[in-house]
Amino acid sequence: xxxxxxxxxxxxxxxxxxxxxxxxxxxxxxxxxxxxxxxxxxxxxxxxxxxxxxxxxxxxxxxxxxxxxxxxxxxxxxxxxxxxxxxxxxxxxxxxxxxxxxxxxxxxxxxxxxxx
Amino acid sequence: xxxxxxxxxxxxxxxxxxxxxxxxxxxxxxxxxxxxxxxxxxxxxxxxxxxxxxxxxxxxxxxxxxxxxxxxxxxxxxxxxxxxxxxxxxxxxxxxxxxxxxxxxxxx
Numbered sequence: 001x002x003x004x005x006x007x008x009x010x011x012x013x014x015x016x017x018x019x020x021x022x023x024x025x026x027x028x029x030x031x032x033x034x035x036x037x038x039x040x041x042x043x044x045x046x047x048x049x050x051x052x053x054x055x056x057x058x059x060x061x062x063x064x065x066x067x068x069x070x071x072x073x074x075x076x077x078x079x080x081x082x083x084x085x086x087x088x089x090x091x092x093x094x095x096x097x098x099x100x101x102x103x104x105x106x107x108x109x110x111x112x113x114x115x116x
Numbered sequence: 117x118x119x120x121x122x123x124x125x126x127x128x129x130x131x132x133x134x135x136x137x138x139x140x141x142x143x144x145x146x147x148x149x150x151x152x153x154x155x156x157x158x159x160x161x162x163x164x165x166x167x168x169x170x171x172x173x174x175x176x177x178x179x180x181x182x183x184x185x186x187x188x189x190x191x192x193x194x195x196x197x198x199x200x201x202x203x204x205x206x207x208x209x210x211x212x213x214x215x216x217x218x219x220x221x222x223x224x
Contacts, residue, residue, distance in 0.1 A: 042214055042215070043214035055210075056210075091159050091160070093160075095210075098210040102165065104165060105162070105212060107160045107161070107162075109158050109159045
């Protein structure tokens with residue numbers, strides 16, 4: 001079975017440019033999560049969608065970050081304008097039902113973002 | 117904030133059992149304990165989870181103490197491919213609070 005698919009795997013761009021990260025969750029999963037991982041702060045939850053609706057976006061660092069989930073099989077995380085401090089690995093995860101405490105989250109292999 | 121405490125690093129000989137401890141003394145009665153691992157350049161991989169009872173699957177066993185204040189992940193026969201950072205997580209609602217984890221090195 002296909003897992004969570006993220007693209008691109010690597011992104012290098014200059015400060016000020018718009019960056020779009022993409023995620024395809026596991027088919028049949030109704031919950032989707034975006035995380036960011038840095039050496040300083042570890043893994044942090046940015047936003048959580050349930051049935052395509054954003055439930056908790058309190059982890060989104062600032063207005064430059066936005067996330068959408070237009071349908072059950074696709075989500076984007078956009079940074080505009082990008083800054084060097086946004087450099088990190090961004091992970092997408094999905095779960096059969098994020099509200100059920102016994103349902104694990106399954107992670108993609110991430111997008112390694114470098115802002116020059 | 118992470119609700120767990122783990123040793124920073126551990127070594128294990130190949131073929132031996134790896135026992136990874138975790139303290140979660142402030143866990144609430146309905147909060148699950150989850151274990152994930154992360155191999156370099158990959159996303160966190162789900163291993164196992166439990167509430168009160170000990171659990172076993174094809175990857176590992178999870179032993180939770182009766183007072184639920186600590187747990188141990190057991191990899192029964194460690195291989196070189198088990199070298200990774202292992203995260204013990206107390207799940208609060210939909211939130212997984214990843215701490216700094218234990219870096220396990222399996223030695224040939």
